[in-house]
Amino acid sequence: MATVRVVEVVRETADAHTLVLEPAGGERWDYRPGQFLTLRVPSERPGGAARCYSLCSSPVRDPRLKVTVKRTREGYASNWLCDHVRAGDELEVLPPAGTFVPADLDADFLLLAGGSGVTPVLSILKTALHAGSGHVTLVYANRDEASVIFRDELVALAAEHPDRLTVVHWLESVQGLPTEVGLRALAAPYAAREAFVCGPGAFMDLAAKVLQDLGVPRERLHQEVFTSLEGDPFAEVVVPLDDEGERTEVVVELDGDVTSLGWPAGSRLLDVLLAAGVEAPYSCREGACSACACRLLEGTVELDHNEVLDATDLAEGLILSCQARATSPVVKVSFDA
Known part of the structure; x- marks a missing residue:
């Protein structure tokens, strides 16, 4: 989770506003073309409100991050952002995520x-x-x-x-x-x-x-494909990493590093990684966006919910870490493969 400052609001059309953003801490964020940000929208509703908005900026051309929000009929988040956000405001966001990204920029x-x-x-x-x-x-x-x-x-x-x-x-x-x-x-x-x-x-x-x-x-x-989020992906999930009990050994490859952890029975993989301080990618935490997808290299898991991976993806070993529960004593996954 991080905070960004709104530098400028650009009215693109009558219904669409672009928010020009910079990290509040002054650091530079790396992202890939086609990725998105998940924004927390102030709300008194139980569970809060969060929405995913694609970055329209280019990581090699634009000096600042930009997301464009288009109003939708009876859309709480889009209307709130268009009506209330002004330059100087700060918003809570999750890091850039998503797999709608070209593998080769030299392609046609x-x-x-x-x-x-x-x-x-x-x-x-x-x-x-x-x-x-x-x-x-x-x-x-x-x-x-x-x-x-x-x-x-x-x-x-x-x-x-x-x-x-x-x-x-x-x-x-x-x-x-x-x-x-x-x-x-x-x-x-x-x-x-x-x-x-x-x-x-x-x-x-x-x-x-x-x-x-x-x-x-x-x-x-x-x-x-984006769907409206039902829960709050910003909410902290407590996983009893130190408690005794049945657990799976999970080996995780991420950004070139290899980490081995005890995965408590019944817990979801992403929750375990975040609780252990492993900065795994994620966004919706509902099985609807694929930002947390990784490849199962060894062992077996079951997914509580899946809206984005098709039969071919699953056959190739892709899983959603936010929905994966271990069903074998040892599991090995890679976010890099």
């Missing part, structure tokens, strides 16, 4: 975004143009021209990189809702590229179907 990219789903996509786009060597095509769907977040920034980037960046807008006010035929025509010339998709559920489903039908393999199709 096809980016498909709908509405505020452009926020992590913009981070990837700017970083690839600044630190990579490939070509980037963005297909960006919105209700109308006034709803286009980052409109001026995209125009400037296209002028700065005319030979490498292509931006195609789909406006519902002009073309109607995105269609399978229309998206297929736009995406087909770029089906050999790394594809990143983010936006409302219906847009994501349509874009994924189009790309799959075009033959884009699973390993080149990346999707970012």
Whole structure:
């Protein structure tokens, strides 16, 4: 958990505000393009309120962190942040997390975004143009021209990189809702590229179907999905590490270090790691975001809840540390693999 200071609030559209942030302690945060922050939102509701917002800044181009918040109808967190946050305010956040990240910035990219789903996509786009060597095509769907977040920034980037960046807008006010035929025509010339998709559920489903039908393999199709958090990921969970009782030996690889711990029976892996001072990545703690995903190298576990890993992920050994309970005497996992 950390504190960030709001340096500036930028009104992108009537419904979307960008918060320009800096760590309150003055330290520099490392993050990867496409990752997100989890913000604590003041609330008197039991369990508090926390939401995940993608970083729209680039770690190699922008001097400060930026997240963009778009109002949603009856959305407590988004409306509170847009209505109340001002320059000089401080917010509690969890460190940058998420796996919606390109493995190779020199690759060619096809980016498909709908509405505020452009926020992590913009981070990837700017970083690839600044630190990579490939070509980037963005297909960006919105209700109308006034709803286009980052409109001026995209125009400037296209002028700065005319030979490498292509931006195609789909406006519902002009073309109607995105269609399978229309998206297929736009995406087909770029089906050999790394594809990143983010936006409302219906847009994501349509874009994924189009790309799959075009033959884009699973390993080149990346999707970012957020769900509203029900609990408080900032809450401290007490794990009795020193109590006698049944426990599993867990060996953890993280950032090149190897740690061996006793894992008390019935506890979740992430809770054990955090209680032991191991700074494992996480965000929602509800099995809904994959920020805490790691690879099971040895032993067995069971997951209490899982909304993000599919059968292929599980077969490849991926697990969610926030939901994993040990079912074998020895477990070995890696956050690096």
